[in-house]
Amino acid sequence: MEFCDECGSMMQTQGDKWVCTKCDHEKLRDEAKEKAMVTTQAQEESEVIESEGGTSGLPTTTTQCPNCDNDTAYWYMQQIRSADESETRFFVCTECEHKWREDDH
Structure with missing residues (x-):
């Protein structure tokens, strides 16, 4: 470029x-x-490989599921807004697999 x-x-x-x-x-x-110069054409494509069991590789925490009242959920962080904003924490219930988020403020 x-x-x-x-x-x-x-x-x-x-x-x-x-x-x-x-x-x-x-x-x-x-x-x-x-x-x-490095170009996008010269870069190798990467492949996303999902493990069997879906969310089972994620860490767990104690939190209340708003769907079934289970008290354990998997969690992960993801940047969904601009880079100067904090990441958003997502939860997935270990029982019903309901997914919700909690914004860090």
Whole structure:
């Protein structure tokens, strides 16, 4: 990826030049520099493998299920808002598998 020296916008290749998508600034491409760039096409794809038993690998805690009043649930944390916000804690009941969340404030 190349960024414009003039305005900082992302540039695109056009033949032997980099051209700014915003201000049309151009500069010659450097083959050696481009070989060192990491692209998404060069990255290997990863595969998500779920273990049998679903949530059984998650830690448990004592909390009241709002669905069946069971007092044990699996829990995990997940970032669902912007990076400067705290993570959200999710619970899954060990009995009825009801799922709910508790936001950290």
